[in-house]
Amino acid sequence: MSLINKNYGLLPRNISDKKNIDSFLLNNNNKEVVVIQGLGFVGAVMSLICSNSITNDYAVIGVDLPNKDTYWKIKSLNEGVFPIKASDPKVEEYYLKAMKKGNLYATYDSYAYSIADTIIIDINLDVKKKTDDNNTLNHYDVDLSSFKKAIESIGKICKENVLILVETTVPPGTCNKIIKPIIKNCLQRRGLSNNKFKIAHSYERVMPGPDYIDSIQNFYRVYSGIDEKSANAAESFLKTIIRTDKFPLTRLGSTNATEIAKVLENSYRAMNIAFVVEWSRFAEEAEVNLYEVVEAIRMRPTHRNLMLPGIGVGGYCLTKDPLLASWSRQNLFDNNEGLPQSVNGVRINDKMPIYAYQFMQKELESINLKDKKALMLGVSYRSDVADTRYTPVETFYNLLIDNNCEVFLHDPYVSFWEEIELDVLAEYEEIFNNSLDIVIISTAHSEYVNSQKLLELFQQQNNLFIFDAVGVLSENEIKLLSEKHKVRVVGRGDIS
Amino acid sequence: MSLINKNYGLLPRNISDKKNIDSFLLNNNNKEVVVIQGLGFVGAVMSLICSNSITNDYAVIGVDLPNKDTYWKIKSLNEGVFPIKASDPKVEEYYLKAMKKGNLYATYDSYAYSIADTIIIDINLDVKKKTDDNNTLNHYDVDLSSFKKAIESIGKICKENVLILVETTVPPGTCNKIIKPIIKNCLQRRGLSNNKFKIAHSYERVMPGPDYIDSIQNFYRVYSGIDEKSANAAESFLKTIIRTDKFPLTRLGSTNATEIAKVLENSYRAMNIAFVVEWSRFAEEAEVNLYEVVEAIRMRPTHRNLMLPGIGVGGYCLTKDPLLASWSRQNLFDNNEGLPQSVNGVRINDKMPIYAYQFMQKELESINLKDKKALMLGVSYRSDVADTRYTPVETFYNLLIDNNCEVFLHDPYVSFWEEIELDVLAEYEEIFNNSLDIVIISTAHSEYVNSQKLLELFQQQNNLFIFDAVGVLSENEIKLLSEKHKVRVVGRGDIS
Numbered sequence: 003m004s005l006i007n008k009n010y011g012l013l014p015r016n017i018s019d020k021k022n023i024d025s026f027l028l029n030n031n032n033k034e035v036v037v038i039q040g041l042g043f044v045g046a047v048m049s050l051i052c053s054n055s056i057t058n059d060y061a062v063i064g065v066d067l068p069n070k071d072t073y074w075k076i077k078s079l080n081e082g083v084f085p086i087k088a089s090d091p092k093v094e095e096y097y098l099k100a101m102k103k104g105n106l107y108a109t110y111d112s113y114a115y116s117i118a119d120t121i122i123i124d125i126n127l128d129v130k131k132k133t134d135d136n137n138t139l140n141h142y143d144v145d146l147s148s149f150k151k152a153i154e155s156i157g158k159i160c161k162e163n164v165l166i167l168v169e170t171t172v173p174p175g176t177c178n179k180i181i182k183p184i185i186k187n188c189l190q191r192r193g194l195s196n197n198k199f200k201i202a203h204s205y206e207r208v209m210p211g212p213d214y215i216d217s218i219q220n221f222y223r224v225y226s227g228i229d230e231k232s233a234n235a236a237e238s239f240l241k242t243i244i245r246t247d248k249f250p251l252t253r254l255g256s257t258n259a260t261e262i263a264k265v266l267e268n269s270y271r272a273m274n275i276a277f278v279v280e281w282s283r284f285a286e287e288a289e290v291n292l293y294e295v296v297e298a299i300r301m302r303p304t305h306r307n308l309m310l311p312g313i314g315v316g317g318y319c320l321t322k323d324p325l326l327a328s329w330s331r332q333n334l335f336d337n338n339e340g341l342p343q344s345v346n347g348v349r350i351n352d353k354m355p356i357y358a359y360q361f362m363q364k365e366l367e368s369i370n371l372k373d374k375k376a377l378m379l380g381v382s383y384r385s386d387v388a389d390t391r392y393t394p395v396e397t398f399y400n401l402l403i404d405n406n407c408e409v410f411l412h413d414p415y416v417s418f419w420e421e422i423e424l425d426v427l428a429e430y431e432e433i434f435n436n437s438l439d440i441v442i443i444s445t446a447h448s449e450y451v452n453s454q455k456l457l458e459l460f461q462q463q464n465n466l467f468i469f470d471a472v473g474v475l476s477e478n479e480i481k482l483l484s485e486k487h488k489v490r491v492v493g494r495g496d497i498s
Numbered sequence: 499m500s501l502i503n504k505n506y507g508l509l510p511r512n513i514s515d516k517k518n519i520d521s522f523l524l525n526n527n528n529k530e531v532v533v534i535q536g537l538g539f540v541g542a543v544m545s546l547i548c549s550n551s552i553t554n555d556y557a558v559i560g561v562d563l564p565n566k567d568t569y570w571k572i573k574s575l576n577e578g579v580f581p582i583k584a585s586d587p588k589v590e591e592y593y594l595k596a597m598k599k600g601n602l603y604a605t606y607d608s609y610a611y612s613i614a615d616t617i618i619i620d621i622n623l624d625v626k627k628k629t630d631d632n633n634t635l636n637h638y639d640v641d642l643s644s645f646k647k648a649i650e651s652i653g654k655i656c657k658e659n660v661l662i663l664v665e666t667t668v669p670p671g672t673c674n675k676i677i678k679p680i681i682k683n684c685l686q687r688r689g690l691s692n693n694k695f696k697i698a699h700s701y702e703r704v705m706p707g708p709d710y711i712d713s714i715q716n717f718y719r720v721y722s723g724i725d726e727k728s729a730n731a732a733e734s735f736l737k738t739i740i741r742t743d744k745f746p747l748t749r750l751g752s753t754n755a756t757e758i759a760k761v762l763e764n765s766y767r768a769m770n771i772a773f774v775v776e777w778s779r780f781a782e783e784a785e786v787n788l789y790e791v792v793e794a795i796r797m798r799p800t801h802r803n804l805m806l807p808g809i810g811v812g813g814y815c816l817t818k819d820p821l822l823a824s825w826s827r828q829n830l831f832d833n834n835e836g837l838p839q840s841v842n843g844v845r846i847n848d849k850m851p852i853y854a855y856q857f858m859q860k861e862l863e864s865i866n867l868k869d870k871k872a873l874m875l876g877v878s879y880r881s882d883v884a885d886t887r888y889t890p891v892e893t894f895y896n897l898l899i900d901n902n903c904e905v906f907l908h909d910p911y912v913s914f915w916e917e918i919e920l921d922v923l924a925e926y927e928e929i930f931n932n933s934l935d936i937v938i939i940s941t942a943h944s945e946y947v948n949s950q951k952l953l954e955l956f957q958q959q960n961n962l963f964i965f966d967a968v969g970v971l972s973e974n975e976i977k978l979l980s981e982k983h984k985v986r987v988v989g990r991g992d993i994s
Contacts, residue, residue: 174780174784174786175784207798222794222797222798224794224795252793252794252797254787254790254791254794255786255787255790255992256785256786256992258784258785258786259786259787259790259791259992262777262780262781262784262786262788262791263791263794263795266777266791266795267795267798267801269773269777270773270795270801270804271800271801273769273773276839277765277766277769277839277840279839280835280837280838280839280840281758281762281765281837281840284670284758284823284827284831284833284837285758287827287831287833288670288671288754288758288831289752289754290670290751290752290754290755290758291750291751291755292758294750294751294755295750295755295758295759295762297748298718298720298748298750298759299720299759299762299763299766301718301748302703302718302763303802304767304803305763305766305767305803306799306802306803307800307801307802307803307804308766308803327780331780331783331784335780335783335784337780337783339776341776341777341780342776343772343773343775343776343842343846344773344776344777346839346842350839496751496752496755
């Protein structure tokens with residue numbers, strides 16, 4: 003999955019799109035209008051799910067900003083190319099259906115909010131992290147100003163009985179303490195009723211990859227409202243887009259509760275990963291194979307969520323949600339303690355690629371990386387997705403570069419690494435003819451697992467240092483490769 | 499479950515029990531001899547399981563020390579009363595069968611080791627924890643001297659081809675770095691072969707309560723040996739006592755690996771509990787019901803092991819195993835870092851009863867506890883067991899006492915609280931006639947869940963402060979009780 007960047011010509015700032023929106027509305031006469039604010043990884047797919055509602059026929063408008071980074075998505079969506087390239091075939095299928103029905107449109111014009119019955123908030127809310135040279139988290143902060151601005155752009159023009167459904171991961175307390183007063187004040191200033199609007203919170207559990215659509219449509223959902231009418235409205239709406247017969251909805255008592263649920267959920271996962279980090283290093287020292295230890299323990303149902311060793315944590319959620327939660331406790335609930343245990347989970351995970359690198363260096367012994375040639379297999383943060391946001395591979399890559407190692411990058415899903423603006427190879431065969439010294443498996447893509455091709459290439463070489471940072475090599479592969487090469491695996495001290 | 503203390507007369511120090519052991523052996527002619535070192539919560543039950551082996555007919559001897567605290571167990575076992583009172587009916591059943599067969603004997607005489615084919619180590623290995631007044635862990639240490647002495651007592655007299663199977667939770671590295679050299683040296687000094695002995699490690703996953711026997715006999719097991727012959731011998735032996743057809747054994751690569759597995763397993767659980775602690779307090783502040791949040795999140799298979807709020811962690815394992823592991827990394831593997839994340843889990847859990855007390859105090863507002871009368875329902879650390887070792891209820895109880903509150907204790911399973919030498923009531927009705935002010939539910943015993951009796955007693959009273967520290971009250975009960983009383987629940991800020 004990746005965003006397809008396109009030429010977009012001039013940015014339409016200060017130019018109205020009202021005419022096109024009105025004409026879209028005319029073609030979708032009498033339909034309820036759903037507007038999605040934010041066409042990122044969640045919003046874009048939500049627009050497909052809404053335009054292919056299970057029970058209703060909505061007119062769906064996606065809104066994003068007319069900026070250099072976002073306008074091309076609007077143009078692309080309207081011109082017949084869905085802006086997210088996904089391995090899930092349902093994405094293209096849903097998009098083509100919507101285009102055929104003509105009930106999906108994208109715009110940059112906030113005029114769209116004025117005709118919306120339901121507005122879904124899918125914009126980002128970032129945490130600013132400050133880390134030192136050693137990737138140690140020193141400071142974090144949340145700036146709500148652009149989020150507030152986005153909510154104001156709705157309040158200035160929305161219907162007085164609109165349903166605002168927040169899907170963005172927000173600091174707990176946001177719906178009640180931030181969004182509600184903004185909307186209320188805007189409506190008051192506009193001389194409209196200030197007790198008809200509805201604000202609800204329901205977070206998605208989207209999983210980029212082959213089940214992209216299903217991870218929203220065929221999965222459990224938690225929701226809540228700032229009052230009962232809001233919760234009821236959200237429930238009615240969610241039933242039109244999610245298969246609630248198979249995956250019943252869960253209503254929680256307040257928006258604080260669902261907002262906490264989202265960040266707690268991701269903090270739990272981040273913490274589970276962080277928990278294993280020091281054990282991974284202990285296993286390396288104690289000549290233990292931590293993978294077999296974890297597998298043995300996972301037989302207990304009470305221990306199924308125990309995680310495996312690896313190179314680190316990436317993506318948009320686990321790397322920041324615990325901080326968002328801690329910031330909320332400090333700033334919206336006035337408890338300076340924050341959530342130190344969960345924050346520490348992020349701090350530990352941030353260090354994982356450093357530890358992996360240190361383990362590699364120790365095993366390389368006296369070998370200097372200077373002028374050595376290394377191939378990294380995988381740059382995305384997760385197997386079989388093309389998402390490179392906050393990938394731990396970046397930290398590891400930078401350490402190689404800092405030590406004057408020459409690095410080739412391969413990834414079957416990523417052709418251009420946007421964050422550091424680098425081309426990524428689609429094939430790795432040729433690199434092997436290039437007197438390679440080191441091969442690092444850095445993402446557990448299926449293509450690298452039990453790969454006959456890779457095995458053959460390895461066997462044609464001599465004296466490679468093969469470093470499996472994600473534990474994909476099998477016992478047999480390790481045994482076979484160890485005959486000609488030095489093989490090391492993160493979390494395994496039993497190989498020597 | 500509790501240990502049945504009995505009068506034992508004079509302690510038989512320096513008196514040989516050889517005659518009785520030889521006579522027991524004569525009655526169990528030609529049987530393989532299994533000796534169990536340590537008749538505590540694990541060893542005593544292991545002696546039953548071995549004397550009721552699935553495939554073999556063993557002669558089983560339990561060994562413990564002729565001390566004030568342990569000798570009564572030996573006497574009791576030999577005189578027809580199994581020393582552990584358990585809610586699992588299989589315990590009594592297995593004991594009676596063994597007594598009838600006459601293949602179970604208990605002794606204090608280490609002479610037993612000399613006739614053993616297999617010796618199972620089930621003695622305790624404690625961590626010394628130092629905490630300040632506020633129950634904050636400041637220091638911890640492990641003293642191996644008495645453990646080493648116990649191993650030496652075996653080495654001095656054991657057969658040269660003995661199988662020593664360690665079940666004690668030990669600092670990783672113990673089998674290889676501590677036990678193996680002791681046994682080897684002892685045998686050498688005795689002029690015996692030093693390469694025929696076998697040392698294996700296989701930890702139990704015993705769960706005191708109604709499935710006491712099954713938690714050993716019908717459950718997964720991990721095992722390993724210091725060499726292949728040791729691992730093979732352990733495998734053969736375990737197959738005679740565990741239903742490995744239903745619960746296959748898992749062999750790990752080294753004793754370091756299984757030793758790490760045990761403490762990792764318990765550290766994971768301790769960490770999962772610790773993770774929720776700060777969220778519980780956040781929920782209390784943000785007027786959120788954390789129980790419903792956790793239930794909603796647990797619907798995800800990746801999040802099933804998420805824990806609920808509560809009063810704290812007790813028992814012999816979770817309160818110390820992470821420290822044992824950290825101590826091992828520092829002292830047996832020379833890495834001063836230890837395992838700070840896991841140690842911090844223990845530190846957080848130790849504070850739970852303090853937090854519960856602080857929450858109660860805050861909700862009590864201006865009410866002074868001095869001369870108030872409180873009833874605590876439950877003193878054991880876990881529902882439906884009688885185990886009070888390291889129960890968090892003790893910390894909570896002490897805070898009440900320190901504040902001059904008059905406290906009555908009830909527990910359906912515990913009649914005498916050994917650690918603080920207090921009588922515990924078996925009935926609580928009368929206490930309600932005693933102008934009670936506060937009722938604290940401190941253990942989630944089934945007897946307190948949906949209890950009609952308790953509800954009726956509550957309804958006969960006025961203006962109680964009911965503090966549910968373990969989340970057993972249902973929504974309906976809370977609603978009903980709130981009409982006449984003030985009800986508060988740990989981890990719930992939504993009740994006011």
